Amino acid sequence: MIEPHWIRIFRIVKQLADRRLLNLRMIDLKDLSVVYSENRSALSHVTLHVEKGEFVFLVGPTGAGKSTMLKVLYREECDIQGMVKVMGFDIPSMHPRDVPKLRRSMGVVFQDFGLLPNKTVFENVAFALRVIGAGRREIRSKTPEALDMVGMTHRCDAFPNQLSWGEQQRVAIARALVNRPSLFIADEPTGNLDPDTSMGIASILEDINSTGTTVIVATHDKHIVDALRKRVVAFNHGCIVRDDPNGRYDIEEKPQVS
Amino acid sequence: MIEPHWIRIFRIVKQLADRRLLNLRMIDLKDLSVVYSENRSALSHVTLHVEKGEFVFLVGPTGAGKSTMLKVLYREECDIQGMVKVMGFDIPSMHPRDVPKLRRSMGVVFQDFGLLPNKTVFENVAFALRVIGAGRREIRSKTPEALDMVGMTHRCDAFPNQLSWGEQQRVAIARALVNRPSLFIADEPTGNLDPDTSMGIASILEDINSTGTTVIVATHDKHIVDALRKRVVAFNHGCIVRDDPNGRYDIEEKPQVS
Amino acid sequence: MRFATLAFLFDEAYKNIKRNGLMSIAAITTVTITMAILGGVDYSLYRVYQVASTLPSKFEIQVFLKTNATRKQTLALQNTIQGMPGVKTVSLFTKEAAWAEMQQEDKERRTFLTADVPGNPLPDRLDIKMKRPQDIHPMCLTLRNSARFPWIDTVKEDNETLNRMMATTRLIANLGIVIGLFLLVASAFVIQNTIRLTVYARRREIRIMQLVGATSRFIRFPLILEGFFYGCLGSLLASGIVLFAAEQFSNYVRAFQTPISEQLPQEINPFVFVLGMMVVGMLIGSFGVFLSIRRFLKRV
Amino acid sequence: MRFATLAFLFDEAYKNIKRNGLMSIAAITTVTITMAILGGVDYSLYRVYQVASTLPSKFEIQVFLKTNATRKQTLALQNTIQGMPGVKTVSLFTKEAAWAEMQQEDKERRTFLTADVPGNPLPDRLDIKMKRPQDIHPMCLTLRNSARFPWIDTVKEDNETLNRMMATTRLIANLGIVIGLFLLVASAFVIQNTIRLTVYARRREIRIMQLVGATSRFIRFPLILEGFFYGCLGSLLASGIVLFAAEQFSNYVRAFQTPISEQLPQEINPFVFVLGMMVVGMLIGSFGVFLSIRRFLKRV
Numbered sequence A, B: 001m002i003e004p005h006w007i008r009i010f011r012i013v014k015q016l017a018d019r020r021l022l023n024l025r026m027i028d029l030k031d032l033s034v035v036y037s038e039n040r041s042a043l044s045h046v047t048l049h050v051e052k053g054e055f056v057f058l059v060g061p062t063g064a065g066k067s068t069m070l071k072v073l074y075r076e077e078c079d080i081q082g083m084v085k086v087m088g089f090d091i092p093s094m095h096p097r098d099v100p101k102l103r104r105s106m107g108v109v110f111q112d113f114g115l116l117p118n119k120t121v122f123e124n125v126a127f128a129l130r131v132i133g134a135g136r137r138e139i140r141s142k143t144p145e146a147l148d149m150v151g152m153t154h155r156c157d158a159f160p161n162q163l164s165w166g167e168q169q170r171v172a173i174a175r176a177l178v179n180r181p182s183l184f185i186a187d188e189p190t191g192n193l194d195p196d197t198s199m200g201i202a203s204i205l206e207d208i209n210s211t212g213t214t215v216i217v218a219t220h221d222k223h224i225v226d227a228l229r230k231r232v233v234a235f236n237h238g239c240i241v242r243d244d245p246n247g248r249y250d251i252e253e254k255p256q257v258s
Numbered sequence C, D: 001m002r003f004a005t006l007a008f009l010f011d012e013a014y015k016n017i018k019r020n021g022l023m024s025i026a027a028i029t030t031v032t033i034t035m036a037i038l039g040g041v042d043y044s045l046y047r048v049y050q051v052a053s054t055l056p057s058k059f060e061i062q063v064f065l066k067t068n069a070t071r072k073q074t075l076a077l078q079n080t081i082q083g084m085p086g087v088k089t090v091s092l093f094t095k096e097a098a099w100a101e102m103q104q105e106d107k108e109r110r111t112f113l114t115a116d117v118p119g120n121p122l123p124d125r126l127d128i129k130m131k132r133p134q135d136i137h138p139m140c141l142t143l144r145n146s147a148r149f150p151w152i153d154t155v156k157e158d159n160e161t162l163n164r165m166m167a168t169t170r171l172i173a174n175l176g177i178v179i180g181l182f183l184l185v186a187s188a189f190v191i192q193n194t195i196r197l198t199v200y201a202r203r204r205e206i207r208i209m210q211l212v213g214a215t216s217r218f219i220r221f222p223l224i225l226e227g228f229f230y231g232c233l234g235s236l237l238a239s240g241i242v243l244f245a246a247e248q249f250s251n252y253v254r255a256f257q258t259p260i261s262e263q264l265p266q267e268i269n270p271f272v273f274v275l276g277m278m279v280v281g282m283l284i285g286s287f288g289v290f291l292s293i294r295r296f297l298k299r300v
Ligand SMILES: Nc1ncnc2c1ncn2[C@@H]1O[C@H](COP(=O)(O)OP(=O)(O)OP(=O)(O)O)[C@@H](O)[C@H]1O
Pocket: A036, A037, A040, A041, A042, A060, A061, A062, A063, A064, A065, A066, A067, A068, A069, B161, B162, B163, B164, B165, B166, B167, B192
């Protein structure tokens, strides 16, 4: 707030240059470690690159470090070692003031949904637009569109605690999509949805990916991973154990239990 | 508190008689409806009987009313129409003082886990024993046992917010199991677990069912439903659309997407 | 309740206080400040009341003797009166002393009246103080009985001082009670509000406990213990503050050498004060939790 | 900030207040009570100070003229003194009035001194009041210059009354400032505590907003507005309570007919009082939120 205007403009131009003109990677991780206490590390020495427009599934058993990985990307977890660049922002050395800017250019579906309990479904989704300073007209056109995409228009005046679990999850997805982010991150977006609705969400993700948005999804949902055949990065004990450009949920073809 | 002792004793004896001697059904629903507002009903005219020792899956698309159904059983949702009897307790006309007694004889895995944020994993699980007035020795032996069953012993001093999503879910399962309830209710107990861990949980449920505990599980997990081949009750729009004693998740055998 | 359960509930309260640092601190400081204000104001009012009721007047009844009464008769009368019920002190103001005072006054006022007067025309005077203000008037009536007290010329009642004093102390006492009660209610309200917010912040936890099968009593007990503790500790700190401030204040007033400063009689027993404060604090604290938690326990 | 955003933030604050019924009520009642105590005590202290500083003495300087001064000379002197800087009033107490008073007194005291005195030996007297207490002593020195005022015999300074009054008002003023400030800080603390708890109860919401990309300013603004509103409404209610109580109190005291009751001079302008309370309340309210929210915004 106290820095001169031109320095600010210069900084923004530089960031734009970094991101657009030099055509940087969307995500650039090198030797990333997240250590909670001496003997517990959620991630250890992870190196991962994601280009613009990619669609990546993060898979792995529970506690493998998928959520931690995503938290690093939107800088919730910032007590990290190693190099992390997301959309040109250097996460570890980032000024707190720039964090909102980072988060506004991505859409995140949190594992616990993170809906505001005192706001209706409509207001929750609109909030993501408010935050980027959208005008009234924009909000009125874009919010119902996003709700419609996930099939929640009919509940737009309900409060989150009046929704079923799967409905809340869909509202969270709508909020992450509404401001057309260039990076879409979802932590277990279909964990509470029945297989049919899950497939619906998966095809929405494919759609937005096809318009150029980078999509990163942590999931346990074998079905959608196997159906979409996108890049699969498998974690175990905080390490990447597999990185398969057209992967499946499991390595070997286990016979289906039925 | 002010009623004479003998009335209390009489009441308890009568309940025991109702439950044990008359060998009542575990769950007895007749024409149950839950109406939130004029045009929204979560359940409409549901009739369902569950005998002691049964294992029942509740399935159905998101928003079908599965969670509402379970909430009725542990009397979180008590603004209901129709007849509901659970373990001999008459839910709609139940005295508030008796509600803890009902809940203590069942174990519930909530969809949002419901772990106490200010207690460690151990304390959370032990709390279910505290509530029934268990002594110190009992707590010290039973709690680690339950944690071991779900594979969470190594994190017993962590607080819930230091756990991954799947780890929290397993702690919630341990808490529901720890006091060996005669009715076990779980709402989406494997929603955030990878397929292998899910199958592990499923076999735990099968085990406790084989010791005589009645198990009711609401789930979207096609795998475990199809693997266990237990009774499946399918909901849609608040009505029971299928009740199959050895069912699968879907009616017809859809070809597996892979 | 079994001992293990009871021990657990105490442990529970202890952990709640420890793990909710911010809330505990907020609750304790609010109790401390509020109780300090309550205690401080009530303490001061009581002190002022004490002072006001001991302030009045050098005399309450003045008895002028006849000018021809001998000193012996005067002294006999003084003794008689001193022996009468309800009398605190009787002091003799001799005619000689009166005359000297008058001459001095005269000189100061430059009126030179006494110069022309031969001898001492003044009578002896007895100044009587009674133990209780309400006895003053009956005493005067008794003394005016000239058959019983032949040497008494006039009995003068210090009506003005008396009325003023009675009115003032009554005023202070009444106001004190009103203000004290108002402050008590106000403090209870403020503390209750704070506690309600700390309970409110834990409504989800309370709900979870209910769903796991905890009885209302089981949930309530540790929280009430917590409120009890807040009330206790807060009041203790508040008493300390008030007693310290009162000490400072006394010193300050004494340094002023005003007429008030000579008249700071009895002290309030600090032990009783601290005890009183603690009891009030504990009651407000634990009862505050009890009231706050009801609404959250209502929905079983 | 764009207008739409600003409008949204206002709307946000409004909805927060509405949808968090319990917290809003708790915050407003706490502000009301605390501000009422603060306002009430400060109001009373100021009133007592006002009364104390107007109480003193029928005179401040007594000038006794020579007995042989004529009435004309006396009146001339009165005029001269009245014209001197710093003088508030000069009233003449004539020798005739003084003599009559003395005779009356004499009769009441049964001393019968005046009876033997031929004629009126008393001088005229001028009672002077000064505008400011500190001017009294210099004025006396001036008047004692016998070359300038040949007809003045003696100048008497009312030291005792004066000192007493000065000491008392100084005491009250000093204490008033200490108590007033202490209460201000205490109120700010209590209100801040309450607001902190309301913010604390919403820490998860604040966290979610941050994660969705809201700037600190964007999160803070509605909450500060909320605090502002609590402070505003609470103070307004508190002022109402204090003014009402003050009115009742005045009536009550007046009914007592004590000497104090005749001396309730200037009123405090209620408009100024309400305004002052509102400003203090609003500052505490909004600043309280500002301080409370910092710790939650620190973790970006
Ligand atoms: N704040 C914390 N303190 C200590 N350990 C933590 C903390 N947060 C997470 N962990 C641990 O880090 C590991 C990785 O957690 P993470 O949430 O990334 O797992 P995950 O892959 O998302 O699992 P899930 O599929 O169950 O959500 C877990 O073992 C977890 O217990």
